[in-house]
Amino acid sequence: MKxxxxxxxxxxxVNKRIGVIERYxxxxxxxxxxxxxxxxxxxxxxxxxxxxxxxxGVNFNLYLKYEGLNPTGSFKDRGMTxxxxxxxxxxxxxxxxxxxxxxxxxxxxxxxxxxxKSIVVIPEGAIALGKLSQALIHGAEVVAVKGNxxxxxxxxxxxxxxxxxxxxxxxxPNRIEGQKTAAYEIAEALGDTPGYQFxxxxxxxxxxAYWKGYKELNEKRxxxxxxxxxxxxxxxxxIVEGKIxxxxxxxxxxIKIGNPASWKQAESARDESDGVIDKVxxxxxxxxxxxxxxxxxxFVEPASAASFAGLKKYLKxxxxxxxxxxxxxxxxxxxxxxxxxxxxxxxSRPPVVEDxxxxxxxxxxxx
Amino acid sequence: MKxxxxxxxxxxxVNKRIGVIERYxxxxxxxxxxxxxxxxxxxxxxxxxxxxxxxxGVNFNLYLKYEGLNPTGSFKDRGMTxxxxxxxxxxxxxxxxxxxxxxxxxxxxxxxxxxxKSIVVIPEGAIALGKLSQALIHGAEVVAVKGNxxxxxxxxxxxxxxxxxxxxxxxxPNRIEGQKTAAYEIAEALGDTPGYQFxxxxxxxxxxAYWKGYKELNEKRxxxxxxxxxxxxxxxxxIVEGKIxxxxxxxxxxIKIGNPASWKQAESARDESDGVIDKVxxxxxxxxxxxxxxxxxxFVEPASAASFAGLKKYLKxxxxxxxxxxxxxxxxxxxxxxxxxxxxxxxSRPPVVEDxxxxxxxxxxxx
Numbered sequence: 001m002k003x004x005x006x007x008x009x010x011x012x013x014v015n016k017r018i019g020v021i022e023r024y025x026x027x028x029x030x031x032x033x034x035x036x037x038x039x040x041x042x043x044x045x046x047x048x049x050x051x052x053x054x055x056x057g058v059n060f061n062l063y064l065k066y067e068g069l070n071p072t073g074s075f076k077d078r079g080m081t082x083x084x085x086x087x088x089x090x091x092x093x094x095x096x097x098x099x100x101x102x103x104x105x106x107x108x109x110x111x112x113x114x115x116x117k118s119i120v121v122i123p124e125g126a127i128a129l130g131k132l133s134q135a136l137i138h139g140a141e142v143v144a145v146k147g148n149x150x151x152x153x154x155x156x157x158x159x160x161x162x163x164x165x166x167x168x169x170x171x172x173p174n175r176i177e178g179q180k181t182a183a184y185e186i187a188e189a190l191g192d193t194p195g196y197q198f199x200x201x202x203x204x205x206x207x208x209a210y211w212k213g214y215k216e217l218n219e220k221r222x223x224x225x226x227x228x229x230x231x232x233x234x235x236x237x238x239i240v241e242g243k244i245x246x247x248x249x250x251x252x253x254x255i256k257i258g259n260p261a262s263w264k265q266a267e268s269a270r271d272e273s274d275g276v277i278d279k280v281x282x283x284x285x286x287x288x289x290x291x292x293x294x295x296x297x298x299f300v301e302p303a304s305a306a307s308f309a310g311l312k313k314y315l316k317x318x319x320x321x322x323x324x325x326x327x328x329x330x331x332x333x334x335x336x337x338x339x340x341x342x343x344x345x346x347x348s349r350p351p352v353v354e355d356x357x358x359x360x361x362x363x364x365x366x367x
Numbered sequence: 368m369k370x371x372x373x374x375x376x377x378x379x380x381v382n383k384r385i386g387v388i389e390r391y392x393x394x395x396x397x398x399x400x401x402x403x404x405x406x407x408x409x410x411x412x413x414x415x416x417x418x419x420x421x422x423x424g425v426n427f428n429l430y431l432k433y434e435g436l437n438p439t440g441s442f443k444d445r446g447m448t449x450x451x452x453x454x455x456x457x458x459x460x461x462x463x464x465x466x467x468x469x470x471x472x473x474x475x476x477x478x479x480x481x482x483x484k485s486i487v488v489i490p491e492g493a494i495a496l497g498k499l500s501q502a503l504i505h506g507a508e509v510v511a512v513k514g515n516x517x518x519x520x521x522x523x524x525x526x527x528x529x530x531x532x533x534x535x536x537x538x539x540p541n542r543i544e545g546q547k548t549a550a551y552e553i554a555e556a557l558g559d560t561p562g563y564q565f566x567x568x569x570x571x572x573x574x575x576a577y578w579k580g581y582k583e584l585n586e587k588r589x590x591x592x593x594x595x596x597x598x599x600x601x602x603x604x605x606i607v608e609g610k611i612x613x614x615x616x617x618x619x620x621x622i623k624i625g626n627p628a629s630w631k632q633a634e635s636a637r638d639e640s641d642g643v644i645d646k647v648x649x650x651x652x653x654x655x656x657x658x659x660x661x662x663x664x665x666f667v668e669p670a671s672a673a674s675f676a677g678l679k680k681y682l683k684x685x686x687x688x689x690x691x692x693x694x695x696x697x698x699x700x701x702x703x704x705x706x707x708x709x710x711x712x713x714x715s716r717p718p719v720v721e722d723x724x725x726x727x728x729x730x731x732x733x734x
Contacts, residue, residue, distance in 0.1 A: 066407070145721070293506070294479055294506035336500070355514030367530070
């Protein structure tokens, strides 16, 4: 091995994945003075779901926006690159967030990249394994609180009012600005905005962000406004019930939120788009989650499947036209690897056999 | 909610993430008759690692090819899209693989998308949690064998000789063809091939694939050949030791392989590039793994960190010039969420406190 390879630079067409600040500089609250803290988030695939289309027996084009392929495995990275870059621009020494897991994973990853301390406040015992591992390995100061997410959010807001710490929850408008870029990507991939968008609703920052993106596309490029179809988990559906849920319950931990920070904005997105915010049961979520994995090969965290569960429910109840002529997008917010225990618990453990060809052939049912 | 939004199609610049078969059609063994089974794999980011550059005190440009952002969380998807598409073209009813986990996750995801049965044979008790969850949720027929990976591979090869099942391990040349596209992406992102490429070596299919890609780029576009720097885990280093390791041991489960299928090809890549295949200890791997996560915000599975561990080792021992003028790339093969237990076990569990601002402020050390 010699360390003297000549570095002859041959110009090539540059074709690389860039982050959302670089890709959408003109529509984000950044300037040439903003240090760009990026992990090349965004540019997630819009996957055509023809297997699910066949199972559902529908005639519209069905697409899955697989946000789990962001660097930390969830859509949060789109907003976090903007929020942490702006915090770095302001010279912040620390960022803080309350989190059901995905926000803490993202905040801690971007903060270490920026050389900023991250503090994450999580509800005790309510975070999926993968997400907790992320905050820890990215060096966050993690504090588990004996209370739910909503209480964690109250605490971090109060801390930011009294200490020199930047809040990076989605009530930070830079988060919403970054997250709206997903709407732009969908419009670019389809060559148009979709007719309908189904998505999970938890703290409601994401539906707020998509709606902002679509409204901008409508104003600037004259694209139609999609109908926004938001779904909460039945045991954690404050917007649907019209009241705070004191003790939210659902296996979909990422949307286990009883008092959404962007409640009013979510209602606006619903009303302005002539859409709905409705609920799906844990059973409906898990059934949809399994369909995505064992029909389309797309593994998501349970909360993500609330979008497809909502579509299934509306079709089943006759509230959605299977012959709709157009594009329907389901947003899948996080990767299934965030919550591996859920899959392990759901399906049966593999059989263990001796190391013989015959045993494997017999056990696997090979003919 | 009304289901009658007009579908006025406004043409836009199409700017979407496409899979490797579509992106690299001309250099892959596919034709217009090949059904394209894709999850939009590839197009992974090449992340600049300026924090690590500073810590190392080096002057070269350091990049991380973050292959964990493929759909199933590892580089295997690049080859699997080609292997499963070709299997579908041939009318295969089932695919089979031996796996330390990543191959089975990928094979099962692409197989369900193709409507083909997948059978995965894994060594009992030697698969990281996340990966096992993937094969199970994607509906694979999983059989755990009382033997190591090498024995599993022998078994599936024998099965394919006697039954109507397609092998999708990396001895299937379509896998190598697909995986070589990562070399093209690196060259496109840099505008040149790198001077040096550090990467993990397990079954040695990936170093074989990259080297094939770089040789093609050299022949077709006159780009220089990188020096290939491969690293095995010290307890599982057959190529370094020059003999089969009967009982490989390492925490880096993805490269825990004692008898690599592409042994000879890996030696060719090493010799033709004037490179090395060397080993790093589990301690060196874990230290590098933690550096990536808590300095750059990039969470990988332990095996991936063998690349950066190798670079650190060579710099420390004076075998690599810190003032090298050029680009150095470390390949990061899989996402950290594949093995969340490792992170949980490595760092301390978060403290649990009452839901009070004062307690959180005190515990997190906020001033």
